[in-house]
Amino acid sequence: MRVTIKDIAKKAGVSIATVSYIINNTKPVTPETRDKVLQAIKELNYRPNYSARGLANYRTNLIGVLIPYWDEDTKQGVMFDNPFYSELVRGVEVVTSKHHYHILLMGISDRPQAVTNLVQQRDLDGLIVVGAYQELVASLTKIEIPVVLVDTYAEHSRFYTVQIDDEYGGYLATQYLLTMGHEKIGLLTGELFPQGVAVRRFQGYKKALAERGLEVNHKYVYETKISTQGGYEGIDHLLQQAPDLTALFSMADIMTIGILKRLREAKLKVPDHLSIVSFDGVLYPEFLNPALTTIDQDIFEKGRIAATLLIKLIFGEKITEPHVVLPVTLAARESVKELK
Amino acid sequence: MRVTIKDIAKKAGVSIATVSYIINNTKPVTPETRDKVLQAIKELNYRPNYSARGLANYRTNLIGVLIPYWDEDTKQGVMFDNPFYSELVRGVEVVTSKHHYHILLMGISDRPQAVTNLVQQRDLDGLIVVGAYQELVASLTKIEIPVVLVDTYAEHSRFYTVQIDDEYGGYLATQYLLTMGHEKIGLLTGELFPQGVAVRRFQGYKKALAERGLEVNHKYVYETKISTQGGYEGIDHLLQQAPDLTALFSMADIMTIGILKRLREAKLKVPDHLSIVSFDGVLYPEFLNPALTTIDQDIFEKGRIAATLLIKLIFGEKITEPHVVLPVTLAARESVKELK
Numbered sequence: 162m163r164v165t166i167k168d169i170a171k172k173a174g175v176s177i178a179t180v181s182y183i184i185n186n187t188k189p190v191t192p193e194t195r196d197k198v199l200q201a202i203k204e205l206n207y208r209p210n211y212s213a214r215g216l217a218n219y220r221t222n223l224i225g226v227l228i229p230y231w232d233e234d235t236k237q238g239v240m241f242d243n244p245f246y247s248e249l250v251r252g253v254e255v256v257t258s259k260h261h262y263h264i265l266l267m268g269i270s271d272r273p274q275a276v277t278n279l280v281q282q283r284d285l286d287g288l289i290v291v292g293a294y295q296e297l298v299a300s301l302t303k304i305e306i307p308v309v310l311v312d313t314y315a316e317h318s319r320f321y322t323v324q325i326d327d328e329y330g331g332y333l334a335t336q337y338l339l340t341m342g343h344e345k346i347g348l349l350t351g352e353l354f355p356q357g358v359a360v361r362r363f364q365g366y367k368k369a370l371a372e373r374g375l376e377v378n379h380k381y382v383y384e385t386k387i388s389t390q391g392g393y394e395g396i397d398h399l400l401q402q403a404p405d406l407t408a409l410f411s412m413a414d415i416m417t418i419g420i421l422k423r424l425r426e427a428k429l430k431v432p433d434h435l436s437i438v439s440f441d442g443v444l445y446p447e448f449l450n451p452a453l454t455t456i457d458q459d460i461f462e463k464g465r466i467a468a469t470l471l472i473k474l475i476f477g478e479k480i481t482e483p484h485v486v487l488p489v490t491l492a493a494r495e496s497v498k499e500l501k
Numbered sequence: 502m503r504v505t506i507k508d509i510a511k512k513a514g515v516s517i518a519t520v521s522y523i524i525n526n527t528k529p530v531t532p533e534t535r536d537k538v539l540q541a542i543k544e545l546n547y548r549p550n551y552s553a554r555g556l557a558n559y560r561t562n563l564i565g566v567l568i569p570y571w572d573e574d575t576k577q578g579v580m581f582d583n584p585f586y587s588e589l590v591r592g593v594e595v596v597t598s599k600h601h602y603h604i605l606l607m608g609i610s611d612r613p614q615a616v617t618n619l620v621q622q623r624d625l626d627g628l629i630v631v632g633a634y635q636e637l638v639a640s641l642t643k644i645e646i647p648v649v650l651v652d653t654y655a656e657h658s659r660f661y662t663v664q665i666d667d668e669y670g671g672y673l674a675t676q677y678l679l680t681m682g683h684e685k686i687g688l689l690t691g692e693l694f695p696q697g698v699a700v701r702r703f704q705g706y707k708k709a710l711a712e713r714g715l716e717v718n719h720k721y722v723y724e725t726k727i728s729t730q731g732g733y734e735g736i737d738h739l740l741q742q743a744p745d746l747t748a749l750f751s752m753a754d755i756m757t758i759g760i761l762k763r764l765r766e767a768k769l770k771v772p773d774h775l776s777i778v779s780f781d782g783v784l785y786p787e788f789l790n791p792a793l794t795t796i797d798q799d800i801f802e803k804g805r806i807a808a809t810l811l812i813k814l815i816f817g818e819k820i821t822e823p824h825v826v827l828p829v830t831l832a833a834r835e836s837v838k839e840l841k
Contacts, residue, residue, distance in 0.1 A: 223605075244584050244587060246587065247584060247586065247587030247590075250587075250606070254608060258607075258608060263605055263606075263619075263623070264605070264606045265563075265603055265605055266590070266594070266603075266604045266605075266606045267598075267603060267604070283563075283603070418785050421788050422788070444784070444785065445758050445784065445789075447762075448758060448761050448789050448790060449785075449788050449789060450788055450789060450790035450791070450792065451790070452790065
C-alpha cells in the first residue's frame with residue numbers, strides 16, 4: 162500500500178491542502194503545523210509520487226536522454242552498439258544522480274513526432290539529444306522544456322549545445338597522415354547530413370588536403386554507417402574503388418573495429434599495407450593490435466557538461482556558456498607508418 | 502499547450518468520463534460515440550499522459566533498469582564504466598521499444614530503500630535488476646511489481662532470473678589453463694558476496710583445481726573491484742604476494758584492461774611472463790594485443806531475454822521458463838602460453 166498525502170493529513174490532523182503546501186513549498190504554514198506534518202511524513206515513510214507531481218505541473222525530476230538509432234529496420238547497431246553512448250550516459254548519470262534526477266533512456270528513430278510525444282507523455286523536465294538530424298531539430302524547436310544538444314550543429318537560439326571541434330579533429334587526423342608522407346588518404350565517414358559531426362570532420366579532411374595543394378578524390382571517400390558492420394563493408398568498398406590508398410581516416414573507433422576485422426581477413430596489415438587514424442579513443446586504443454592512433458575526445462566530460470547545463474536550465478540558473486566546445490587531441494600510437 | 506482529455510470531450514461533444522472509458526478501455530460505448538471520440542483524438546493529436554495514467558493504476562509503460570554502483574563515495578567506475586552494461590541495456594531496449602515501453606535507467610548504491618522509493622515514485626510496471634546483493638534482494642521481495650534479476654543468485658520464488666552458468670565458466674577458464682600446463686594459477690575476482698556471480702566462478706576455479714588434486718592457495722587469490730582500476734591495483738597486489746604465478750584467471754574484461762596496463766608498465770609480457778584467461782568477451786578481444794583468450798557470454802541476449810520475460814510478466818502471459826541459464830564458451834586466442 163502506497164502512503165498518500167491523505168494518510169499524512171489524517172495522521173497529522175490537518176487538511177490535505179496544508180500537507181500539499183508543505184510538500185510543494187507553495188504556501189507558508191505555522192512552524193507547529195509544519196513540524197506535525199514532517200513528523201507524519203517521517204513516521205509513515207511517505208514519498209512524493211512523481212507521476213502525481215507531474216500532473217500538477219511540478220517538476221518530475223526526470224530527464225530524457227535521446228540517442229539515435231542507426232538502423233530502424235533491422236534494429237541492428239541500435240544505440241549502445243557504440244561504447245561512445247555508454248560513456249556519454251555515464252557522464253550524464255554522475256550529474257543527475259547528484260541532483261536526484263532520473264534518466265529516461267530512449268533510442269530515437271527518424272520519426273521526430275515520437276520525441277514530442279515522449280516529452281508530453283512523460284512530463285520530462287528536460288532533454289539531452291545526441292546527434293540530432295534536421296527534422297528532429299525542427300521538431301525540438303517546438304518543445305517547451307530545456308533542450309541540450311550534443312554533437313549537433315543547430316543554429317536555433319533556443320538550443321544549448323555541447324560538442325567538440327569536429328572540423329579541427331578531421332583536420333588534425335588528415336594533417337598527421339600528410340606529415341607522415343601519405344597523400345592517398347581514404348576517408349570512411351558516417352552519414353553526411355547538415356547538422357551532423359561527419360560533415361565537419363570531412364571539412365577538416367578537405368582543409369588539410371587543400372593546404373597541401375591536394376583536392377578531394379571522391380574515389381577515396383566512402384559514406385557508411387557508424388558501426389562495426391559499417392566499417393567492415395565500408396573498407397571493402399573503399400579498397401575496391403581505390404586500391405592505391407596508403408592511409409585511412411576512420412571517423413569512429415567502432416567503425417575501425419570492423420575495418421580491422423576485414424583487413425585481417427584479407428591478410429592486409431596495419432600499418433604495413435594501410436595506415437589508420439581513428440576517432441574517439443573510446444575502445445582502449447593503446448591495447449588494440451596495433452595500438453591505434455586516434456583523435457581523442459573526452460566523451461564522459463561531454464555527458465557531464467550536457468547534464469550540468471540541463472540541470473541549471475531546469476532550475477532557472479544563469480548560463481554563462483550556452484555553447485561548449487571541448488578540445489580534441491591527437492594520440493599517435495602504432496597504426497600509422499611513415500612513408501618514405 | 503498539451504491537449505487533454507477535456508479538449509477531446511469538448512470537441513467530440515461527449516462527457517470526460519466517456520472519453521476516459523474509450524481511452525482506457527474500461528467500459529463499452531456505442532460505436533458512434535467511439536468514432537466521434539477517436540476522430541477528435543486524431544484531429545487534436547492527443548497522446549495519453551502516462552503520469553496521469555500511472556495515478557489511476559494503469560500501466561505507465563515504464564520499466565526500471567537498475568545497475569549496481571561500484572563506488573558510491575567517489576562515483577568512480579559508476580555503472581557504464583563496464584561496457585557489459587551498455588551491451589545489456591541494448592538487449593533490453595530492442596525488446597522494450599517494440600512494446601512501446603520506456604527505460605528508466607538508474608544506478609543503485611547500497612541503499613536498498615532507494616529502489617522501493619523509485620518503484621513507488623515512478624509507478625514502474627516492472628524492474629530488471631542486475632547483480633543485486635543481499636539487502637537489495639531482501640528489499641525486492643517486498644515490491645509488488647514483476648522483477649527479473651540478472652546475474653543474481655536468489656532463492657526466493659517471486660523472482661524470475663536470467664544468468665549464465667558462472668561456476669562452469671570459472672571451471673572452464675581454470676581447466677584450460679591446467680591443460681596448458683599451468684598449476685600456479687592466480688585469480689583476480691570481483692567481490693565475493695553470496696548472491697553474486699564471483700562466488701560461483703570462484704567455485705569453478707576450485708573445482709578445476711581439485712580435479713587436478715590441487716588446493717586453493719590463498720596467496721593466489723585477490724578480491725578487487727570490477728573496473729580497470731581494480732585490475733590495475735589487483736594485479737600489483739597479487740604479483741607481490743605470489744610472484745611465482747604463471748597464469749591468471751581474470752573475472753572480467755574490464756579488469757583485464759587494467760591488468761594489461763599494469764603489466765605493460767612493469768615490462769611483463771602476456772603470455773610470456775603471465776598467461777591470462779579473461780571473462781565476458783565484450784571488448785573485442787580478438788583485436789586486443791595480445792588477442793585475449795576469454796570465456797564468452799552473450800550479454801546482449803541476456804538483456805533481450807530479461808526484457809522479454811519482464812514484458813510477459815507485466816502482460817500476465819504464461820512463463821514457461823522462469824529461470825534462464827545461458828551457455829558460456831571458451832574462445833582460445835593468444836593470451837595463454839603452453840608451459841612445457
